Amino acid sequence: MPNDIEMANRSPTCYCGGDRDLSKVEVQCCLCLRFCHHDCISLTTGPMLPFMTNYQFLCKDCSPAKPEEQFIKKTATFNQLCTTAIANLTQQSSTQTFFSRDREIVPFIDEKWDLLTFSQKKNKPTLHASIYKALGREDLFVSSDIAGEIMIALRERSLEKIGPINEKINEIMNPNANRALSPSTSNPVLSSSSNMIPLQTNQSGNGTFHGSSSANSVTSLANSEVTRRTSKRKLASENSVNTKRRGEIPKLERLIPKSFPPEYPFNKEGYRYHLAEPDPHSPFRQKFDETEVWAGKPIPGHLYRTFIENECLLSLNDRAQQLKLNDDRLTVTGDKGYCSVRSTHCVSHGAWYYEVTITSMPPNTAARIGFAQHLANLQTPIGTDKFGYSWRSRKGTIFHEASGLHYSSGGYAENDILGFLIILPETTHPDVMLPRKYKKLPLVKFKNYIYFEERDDLRTGEANLKAAKGGTIIFYKNGINQGVAFTNIYEGNYYAAISLYYGATVSANFGPAFVYPPTDSPIPWKPLAESITEAYCTHALNDLLFHLSHDEQDIDPKDPTAIAKNLDRNSTQEQSRRLTTLSLPLFE
Ligand SMILES: [Zn+2]
Ligand SMILES: [Zn+2]
The missing domain is CATH 2.60.120.920 (SPRY domain)
Structure with a gap:
């Protein structure tokens, strides 16, 4: 029987509950990461091929306009065109992973151009040059000279991982490799560690969650004055009356914001408040949801994520x-x-x-x-x-x-x-591109909604400024x-x-x-x-990275002996890949 972590971390399946079908077109939701069968979604996306990544899709459960799905198709880059082409060739052939650049890959893109993207097709020499250049990307493709013919394979061997989100992760983890003009200018250190992060978390792990739950507790902000801190800080609704007993939290459903609530705490005097909503991907989420009464219990911050408004205002x-x-x-x-x-x-x-x-x-x-x-x-x-x-x-x-x-x-x-x-x-730098780490912040309650409370650290902020x-x-x-x-x-x-x-x-x-x-x-x-x-994408990634890094055994990424010991214990290649990612600066 699958354990809690396994259950909680598996992305939801398609609406129909069916398994993935790599032979057909599927689209990945950029928030819950599920793949939906193209036949099961209600939107019309126009013609598509399997393994496309040049779109953003929000499923009916994640879309801000739910239950209406959202889908935006983008002009494909040549990296994306080549990835889609080789993935389809690999899927169609049950044995081959390397394909001839000139006899198979270029004709595939040429032939299916209108299905793959909506930009104008370039003339033949330019098209070929662009494809050749993209195929030189060492972090995405492996090339081999077989009997005088250039053969190319995908570096990502698991076809089911090809989707817009993994691509985005790869992009954020390898900012330099991704935008290098030619393969020779790409950073060799980054290229060597450019394996995609598996989306599934460690299923054979010891089940211990190393979140910061002990540091988090819910404090009601609805009282006329917060006495928790030594300095007296008056809050927005000074004259509001809180009829609920302090610490008593209503049922979960009432805490799920649909939009920004009418009353809210202002960011001021060095504190800022981020509206929070339950994070469906958090380990132990389900178990926590089933607990009827939360009274007196601290809510761990990792069960929540920041609520993102669906309009820029x-x-x-x-x-x-x-x-x-x-x-x-x-x-x-x-x-x-x-x-x-x-x-x-x-x-x-x-x-x-x-x-x-x-x-x-x-x-x-x-x-x-x-x-x-x-x-x-x-x-x-x-x-x-x-x-x-x-x-x-x-x-x-x-x-x-x-x-x-x-x-x-x-x-x-x-x-x-x-x-x-x-x-x-x-x-x-990824540290700048990704949102700040909210999940370790304390949660506070204000008028039936939960907020992450962040304290402004001006000194560190100023010290970290870089032109x-x-x-x-x-x-x-x-x-x-x-x-x-x-x-x-x-x-x-x-x-x-x-x-x-x-x-x-x-x-x-x-x-x-x-x-x-x-x-x-x-x-x-x-x-x-x-x-x-x-x-939406960067927050989803940030949360995902948080869960991945905190689901690991508690090892110090700077301590090579601890990593080596863990490598011994977990001998699969998947495990060693994940431990490698821990030593990237993103997790420091
Ligand atoms: Zn389906
Ligand atoms: Zn979704």
């Missing part, structure tokens, strides 16, 4: 409380002194754009708008510290680390439509590029950020439709609204 709780946010959550009005609000979603790599319309700017009011990391203080204008970059309405100066510099002449005023473009390097080579911010006024405002900005996760002084009102637009979409960005940009799918 201005954040309800990641803002200065005195700012007035409209019901549309895009329009915001200032109060007295400068204070700020961040967007719900952030970006860590690539180019992203959003717009702000200055709806009303009476005399003696002002705005500073731009981008900020999560540690930027919301009770000051963005740009007061090292974590934000802004553009001022008065005089058009730019503002960072509390100093202003001349930028655009004249600033901006009522009815202006401003554009904000941030360009972050693609080769961002992102090529990181650039450009501002636009009514479609006109005002020039590069900031270069070599710090690496990190950036939110759209708006600061207002007295009663100015502005309205944000995160896309996808813009009044003045930039035409002169050095690299292709995306509307900030599109960061949502990326957020």
